[in-house]
Amino acid sequence: MADRSFLSWPFFEPKHRELAAKLQGWCESRLPKSSGDLDADCGALVAALGSAGFLKLCVADGDRRPDVRSLAIARETLAYHSGLADFAFAMQGLGSGAISLFGTVEQKREWLPRVASGGAIAAFAMTEPECGSDAANIQTSAMREGNEWVLVGEKTYISNGGIADFYLTFARTGEGEGARGLSAFIVPADAVEVAERIEVIAPHPLARLKYDNVRLPADAIIGEPGQGFRIGMETLNLFRVTVGAAALGFARRALDEALAFACERRLGSGTLADNSVTQEKLADMALAVDASALLIYRAAWQQDVGGTDNRRAAAMAKLHATESAQKVIDAAVQMHGGAGVTRGVKVEELYRDIRALRIYEGASEVQRQIIARDLLKGASS
Template identity: 45%
Template sequence: MPSAQDAPGERPPGRAPLASLTPEQRAWTATLRTLAARRLRPLAEAAEPGRVNRPLVAALGEHGLLARLFPADGVVRAVDLCLLREALAQECTEAETALALQGLGAHPIAASGTEEQRARWLPEVVAGRAVAAFALSEPEAGSDAAALRLRAEPVGASGPPGPSGASNPSGWTLHGEKQWISNAPEADFYTVFARTRPDAGARGVTAFLVPADRPGLGGRPLRMLAPHPVGLLTFDGVPVGPDDVLGEVDGGFGVALRTLDLFRPSVGAFAVGMSRAALRVALAHAGERHAFGGPLKDLQAVSHQLADMATRTEAAALLVHAAATAYDAGEPGVAGRSAMAKLYATETAQYVIDAALQIHGARGLEQGHLLEHLYREVRATRIYEGATEVQRTIIARELYR
């Protein structure tokens, strides 16, 4: 991706370090930015757009970033995830996205998988050898995830009755489609959410770990606004068994919600990173570009806009870090805080990047310019992992809880 046009780790002029970060955290994020700019960005630039970048994923493993995401003690920390995503996003959005997708696809295994599932897949994910994917969305079930239709049809019966009163099957076959799935159809395994109880809403969904080589599993890539690896998956009688269940049968919606509660603030962190990159180039351009007898920064219309961009970015960052800290501390109201962080930070990033583009004028629209790149990148953040409107619904519901 295009450079943010300043030295990695350098703060924008006139901005003090965030009070919410320790000196150690600030040093770590500066190191991450340097790594992203020098080691990861060249791998991103050399790759084919719209495909899984396996050398980049391998580099995330080689440099220990995936190990930081999935530490040896098994506890995924929201603060570390947010700092990783914010720092990488400032220098290489492709690296940020590759790391986030590894986390999103593999977190259900870390949090809800069996010892055997974790032993089989997590070392491969941490090393950057296995590419993960989180398969929740469907053609008719995007924001309303409880409406998903992918069917898990039972095969045989064994054991005591399940939550619905019916006998537990000895296995299932999956039938239907998933759509807008990041890393599909090139991932090595998928966390797949399927309906095991018809007409049961959120209570009839089970999470399955589905390796990519299962018979009946197919798919094709989709071309999106930003050229990421996103695709459609087809399930034509894909076999899964009790050993593939993540968590409990019919408990998959909880697996999905716990994953999204962790990752929603980090989507906000991604947005904050992009906001910071856009603000830096806007500050540089406004200081160097002359019009109407002086630099753009001396025009009140421009200087006030820069002030608003900086203020909203800092507010978004503080909201993200507060939500992540609350998650790690196990505080109540995490769902509402996560939704607030994701809502405000992504809407802010859209505003900041658009304003930076306006300050640049036509040059910011040139293909290959950082702002042209960020303008395409930022739009999807207001949709995936719960659209802006869904976040407002979650926040309002939590206010009355």
């Protein structure tokens, strides 16, 4: 059982503690086991999470944005039990986030109830073959022709690619150079060609997509033309803290696996846990986990309470939690010895699960730039 004492911290309200208890119980009793068919597994997980009511956390409720503390608790809890379950939950939020934040009443009415029920699988399509972190260089184009938009281009490394019901797609509409010329569109899946399925070290549905003269109605655009970069960045910022929360869930699980292994593994006349080197390593792991939790839930609280620019806090939370989780999990693998790199052992699975979190939704290098620029801005003012 993961340590839940952090829920007594003043960042939380009773509803957050109730959510944590409910989701923990659901994970222990209902979380499906992977069958090896990623598409089927993710579809089943989305449906199960929607049926249980947890996907409502991912979407706006009227004019109220998603509660980031709830999202963080959900992702930490799900990641502790299953990286694929966390992925299924997170993508429903990220893929529909622009609709929650900037969509019209009609767009929200059409898509958000289906996302919340698990009836529609969402995807976020920004990355391109020649454009990763530098979203301002997106080349996919959208041209206005009468009452339609025509999209041409390619996206890659798109999570839920091939199983999504719609892709929140960013394309260049030309209102200005770089970031000023982007717009966001809701693209139904049947309009997009899945050009390639991509396999990665922690398996989940991932694909390269082609937009071959995709025609969309005029009202498929989110916000105004030229607002796409802002829409994309605010969507990513809303969910950035929760990436750290998922990393925290992985790290907590690695620490618990290491503790259990150390207490059971015989070493001479005692156990591995009696060894001072092991104790030192466990202490460092626990320190990293608690530091990440403090940064994550501080940033989530700031985001929910409002009244302050939390970009630096969110960047710190994401950066520290993902980088520290990598170290915690590596230490757990090392402690397990040969078992730590054996397929089917939990710490080996965690070792593969954590790596991508240091890259997506803003790589660690990008988070350092955000933090440094905010510091420098304050120093020069």
